[in-house]
Amino acid sequence: MAGIAVLVFREVLEAALIISVVFAATRGVPGRSRWIGAGILTGVLGAVAVALSAGVIAEAAAGMGQELFNATVLFAAVVMIGWHAIWMATHGRQLAMQMQTIGSEVSVGQRPLAALLIVVAIAVLREGSEVVLFLFAQSAGGSGWVDVAGGMALGIAGGCATGLALYFGLLRIPIRHFFTATNWLLLLLAAGMASQAARFLVQADFLPSLGPQLWDSSSVLSDRSILGQTLHALIGYDARPAGIQILFYIVTGALIAIGMRLWGKPGKGAPRTA
Amino acid sequence: MNAKPSYSLFLGLLLAFGLLAGAGPAAAEDPEVRLVIREHKFEPAEVTVPAGKKIKLVIENQDATAEEFESYELNREKVVPPKGQITIFVGPLKPGRYPFVGDFHKDSAKGVLIAK
Numbered sequence: 081m082a083g084i085a086v087l088v089f090r091e092v093l094e095a096a097l098i099i100s101v102v103f104a105a106t107r108g109v110p111g112r113s114r115w116i117g118a119g120i121l122t123g124v125l126g127a128v129a130v131a132l133s134a135g136v137i138a139e140a141a142a143g144m145g146q147e148l149f150n151a152t153v154l155f156a157a158v159v160m161i162g163w164h165a166i167w168m169a170t171h172g173r174q175l176a177m178q179m180q181t182i183g184s185e186v187s188v189g190q191r192p193l194a195a196l197l198i199v200v201a202i203a204v205l206r207e208g209s210e211v212v213l214f215l216f217a218q219s220a221g222g223s224g225w226v227d228v229a230g231g232m233a234l235g236i237a238g239g240c241a242t243g244l245a246l247y248f249g250l251l252r253i254p255i256r257h258f259f260t261a262t263n264w265l266l267l268l269l270a271a272g273m274a275s276q277a278a279r280f281l282v283q284a285d286f287l288p289s290l291g292p293q294l295w296d297s298s299s300v301l302s303d304r305s306i307l308g309q310t311l312h313a314l315i316g317y318d319a320r321p322a323g324i325q326i327l328f329y330i331v332t333g334a335l336i337a338i339g340m341r342l343w344g345k346p347g348k349g350a351p352r353t354a
Numbered sequence: 355m356n357a358k359p360s361y362s363l364f365l366g367l368l369l370a371f372g373l374l375a376g377a378g379p380a381a382a383e384d385p386e387v388r389l390v391i392r393e394h395k396f397e398p399a400e401v402t403v404p405a406g407k408k409i410k411l412v413i414e415n416q417d418a419t420a421e422e423f424e425s426y427e428l429n430r431e432k433v434v435p436p437k438g439q440i441t442i443f444v445g446p447l448k449p450g451r452y453p454f455v456g457d458f459h460k461d462s463a464k465g466v467l468i469a470k
Contacts, residue, residue, distance in 0.1 A: 087457070134420060135435040143441045146432055210422065213433060217419035217458045221394075283430055285384075285408075285443040292446055293429070303426055320429045 081231045084223070087214055088235025091207040093306075094313040095123070096243025098203040101269055101314070102196050104250040105168065105262040108179050112193065119197040123204025130205060131212035147284035150206065154277035157202045160195040161270040162336045165263050167192055169344025172259030179255055211235075242310070265314070267336045272316015274332035275325040282322050290323030384410045384443070387467075391415040391434060394459035405449040405469040414439040421463060425454035428467065445469070 099116065106112040130137065130149075137145040168175075211232075218228050253261050281287040298319035301308050311317035316329060385407055390397045394417060403409050415421050415434040424431045428444045434456075444452075447469035456463025 083460070134433055135438050138433065138435045138438050138440055143439070146440070210433070213420040213422070214458050217421070220419045221459070279429065283432065283442055283444075285410075292444075293448075298426065318429065319426070322429070 081227045081234070084215075084218060084228060084231025085234035085238070088211055088232050089238045090235075090309060091211045092236050092239025093242055093309060095203040095207040096239045097246055097310060097313040098269065099200055100243040100247040100250070101262065101265050102200055103247055105164070105259070105266055106193065106196060107251075107258065107262075108175055109193065115193040115197050116200050119200030120204050122197070122201040124208055126201060126205035127208025127212055130209035131216065134209070134213060144284040144286070147280040147286070151277040151280045153202045153206060154273045154280070157199050158270045158274050158277070158332060160192075160199045161266050161273070162332070162339065164192055164195050164199075165266040165270070165336050166339035166343055168259055168263050168266075169340035172263060172344075176255050176259055263340065267333055267340075268315040270336060271329045271333040272312070272314070275316045275318065275321065275329040278325045278328040279318070279322060282324060287324055290327060292322055293320045294323050294326060296320050384408045386410045386412060389413045389465070391417055391421050391456060391463065393417065394421070394456060394462045396454075396456070396463055396465035399465040400468065401465070402468045402470055403445075403447070406446045408443055409445050409447070409467075411442045411444055411467075412439065413442065420458065422457040423454060424457040425452060425467075427452040428454060430454075431457075 099120070103112070103116055106116070137149055139145060141148050215228055215232065219225075250258075250262065250265075278287060282289045282292075296319060301311070301317070301319065303309065303312055303317065303319045308317060308319065318325060385404055387401050387403055387409055389401065389411065391413065413423055413434050415436060415438050418436050420436050421434045422431065423434055423440070423442065428447075430442055430444055432440055432442050434440050444467070447467070449469050452467040452469065454465050454467065
């Protein structure tokens, strides 16, 4: 049971941390629980579908279907997060001011919650499909029903508890700085996902590695440790990154930062034309 | 609120990543190594590969359950479907030992790539 719990925990942890950041970033928005709940549900259904079609995906694109699939959904998430972060840069200040004066849920017009639904769904789908495949393998391998169910429950509970801890930790940030902080977290989250996508494309030999291993910091912080995995999920920590991962990380971070600066200047509305 | 800027921004970001992702090189002829997963074990469990060269790793899963090839040392992770086969590119590697596991059957599925 412990082995099952550990694997499930590792996968759930990554998704739970991403959901926590998204949940924090949508603080004060009416209806966000419904959107994020719908994202989780979509992700779970998607995870089962992906697990069931693992063979088809693996054989697609001359055996590189998994890499293309992962890179595509990661880039989709990057674009959605980037879009939201830039959108928030223009509206976060207004939102924070309203929350300070009214102190409750406020509406600042339409927010791209659908974008975040997709981000949440993708996070759950990616990690969840591995859990489903693993559980198939476990039950086929003769693990008892109690072991599988118990391990799954423990793993999910542990992952969710860590996510909740992050969420309530984030809520302690003073409201004046709150959305600035969550926006930077979103930026780092997107940059980390872009770096992971690049790794998949190198693994499939679609992109040059630009140095297969720029450094090895596994002796300082192993990506096997809980902290390493937490930082991997949140800011894309990788103990042995390829050069192109760093390039994707920096370019993504820079694009979003530039977008936030361009559209997020105080007292300036969004430009009429692009 | 004007929705136009967000939309064009969205398209711009999508385009930027499309360009980045599409700029890959064609695959060259790389040394190939074949591994088989049978009864949740890698065969052979130890493979020597040339250092300094990109390696094409072909893994065939003869079991009826999925496996996940995983190596922190190689920074690689890929699901191997039941009765399926996958390809994974690693390196060029510095001389050394690069352990890998089948993440779904960690106790038995263990192996190591030795780059010389």
